Amino acid sequence: MYVQELRLLDYRNITDQTLTFDPGVNVISGMNAQGKTNIIEALWLFSAFKSFRTAADRDFINHERDAAGLQARFVRHGREYTAKLKYYRDRRREIYINDIKMKPGEAVGNFLSVLFFPEHLNLVKSGPEQRRRFLDFALCQLRPGYLDALNRYNRILYQRNSLLKSPERAVGYDIGVWDEKLAAAGAEVYLQRLKYTERLLSHAAQTALQISEGAEQLGLVYRSCCSGAADRQEAERMLYDSVRAAYARDTACGFSTVGVHKDDLEICINGRPARAFGSQGQQRSAVLALKLAETEIIKEEYGEYPVLLFDDVFSELDSRRREYITGRIMGKQVIITACEDGGFESAAKVFRVEAGQAREV
Ligand SMILES: Nc1ncnc2c1ncn2[C@@H]1O[C@H](COP(=O)(O)OP(=O)(O)O)[C@@H](O)[C@H]1O
Ligand SMILES: [Mg+2]
Numbered sequence: 001m002y003v004q005e006l007r008l009l010d011y012r013n014i015t016d017q018t019l020t021f022d023p024g025v026n027v028i029s030g031m032n033a034q035g036k037t038n039i040i041e042a043l044w045l046f047s048a049f050k051s052f053r054t055a056a057d058r059d060f061i062n063h064e065r066d067a068a069g070l071q072a073r074f075v076r077h078g079r080e081y082t083a084k085l086k087y088y089r090d091r092r093r094e095i096y097i098n099d100i101k102m103k104p105g106e107a108v109g110n111f112l113s114v115l116f117f118p119e120h121l122n123l124v125k126s127g128p129e130q131r132r133r134f135l136d137f138a139l140c141q142l143r144p145g146y147l148d149a150l151n152r153y154n155r156i157l158y159q160r161n162s163l164l165k166s167p168e169r170a171v172g173y174d175i176g177v178w179d180e181k182l183a184a185a186g187a188e189v190y191l192q193r194l195k196y197t198e199r200l201l202s203h204a205a206q207t208a209l210q211i212s213e214g215a216e217q218l219g220l221v222y223r224s225c226c227s228g229a230a231d232r233q234e235a236e237r238m239l240y241d242s243v244r245a246a247y248a249r250d251t252a253c254g255f256s257t258v259g260v261h262k263d264d265l266e267i268c269i270n271g272r273p274a275r276a277f278g279s280q281g282q283q284r285s286a287v288l289a290l291k292l293a294e295t296e297i298i299k300e301e302y303g304e305y306p307v308l309l310f311d312d313v314f315s316e317l318d319s320r321r322r323e324y325i326t327g328r329i330m331g332k333q334v335i336i337t338a339c340e341d342g343g344f345e346s347a348a349k350v351f352r353v354e355a356g357q358a359r360e361v
Pocket of ligand 1: 013030036037038060063064
């Protein structure tokens with residue numbers, strides 16, 4: 001699939017812009033703080049309906065305005081779609097696909113994209129939270145019901161935590177009820193993340209071997225308080241038991257110390273944790289392999305490649321890894337941002353962004 005056109009109105013530092021993309025490689029170049037990432041973020045919003053940068057939707061609205069509008073025209077399985085997003089300062093955002101108003105859970109899966117941005121380059125070294133976020137973002141796009149389960153889990157967790165923080169408010173509440181609900185939502189999150197990890201590995205292992213010319217065997221282990229559970233029921237029971245057992249400690253800490261919000265995705269190279277033993281190059285190859293695997297899984301699931309959004313990652317890679325990626329992105333639509341325009345012989349279109357204005361060069 002590919003995006004034909006993106007129209008932005010009062011979106012961050014972009015007042016009124018229409019960008020027309022090529023179905024191949026598109027480069028967005030420009031100096032720092034001009035609006036390159038803003039364009040990538042705008043496209044990403046049509047896939048995830050939330051940003052990879054800010055939590056609050058009102059941040060998208062130009063400081064001087066009260067509303068922002070985004071419109072994307074894209075082609076999927078040969079059919080044209082129009083998606084619209086409207087953000088307001090004083091009310092909830094609205095999502096339209098072909099003029100039909102939708103909730104994020106319904107709209108997800110229409111515009112497919114894979115985002116690769118600088119934070120990903122540190123994925124192996126960074127904390128478990130970033131790795132869970134990686135899985136969560138990928139799963140939200142793949143399994144519309146996943147977002148619901150995750151939101152449910154987080155809501156229950158939040159309520160349980162507020163009871164733990166102020167036990168006087170917990171009088172009359174049975175925390176066991178929250179524990180049951182937490183275990184039910186958590187088991188769903190666990191199972192989806194576990195299945196996705198297995199699927200990721202089946203694609204990424206091959207890529208890791210190719211990048212390293214056979215030297216690096218990638219391994220992925222999803223570590224959870226439910227690890228070892230044979231099925232959903234058992235996962236739910238294990239989660240419930242662990243949460244119950246942690247009650248005294250949780251009360252002392254004032255928050256829930258056990259649950260899928262503490263799980264981790266361990267990335268190994270040749271059987272050893274890459275976090276502790278991998279070189280920076282090896283760690284980056286592992287991440288590349290994961291991002292490309294994410295792309296292949298979407299292709300398997302939806303029958304078409306997603307649009308690849310690469311924000312500022314190319315300049316960070318050495319020439320061998322750049323070459324490898326260049327080979328793998330052939331035949332797909334890619335939108336790449338970079339400080340310089342050089343080095344992209346395969347670019348079909350180059351835009352230059354200056355103070356929120358993009359023009360083709
Ligand atoms: N809501 C907003 N209103 C106006 N300008 C904004 C808003 N949010 C961000 N910006 C501006 O957008 C620019 C950052 O754009 P960004 O796309 O991150 O730059 P880069 O080209 O480095 O990727 C900054 O100049 C910032 O001040
Ligand atoms: Mg940027």
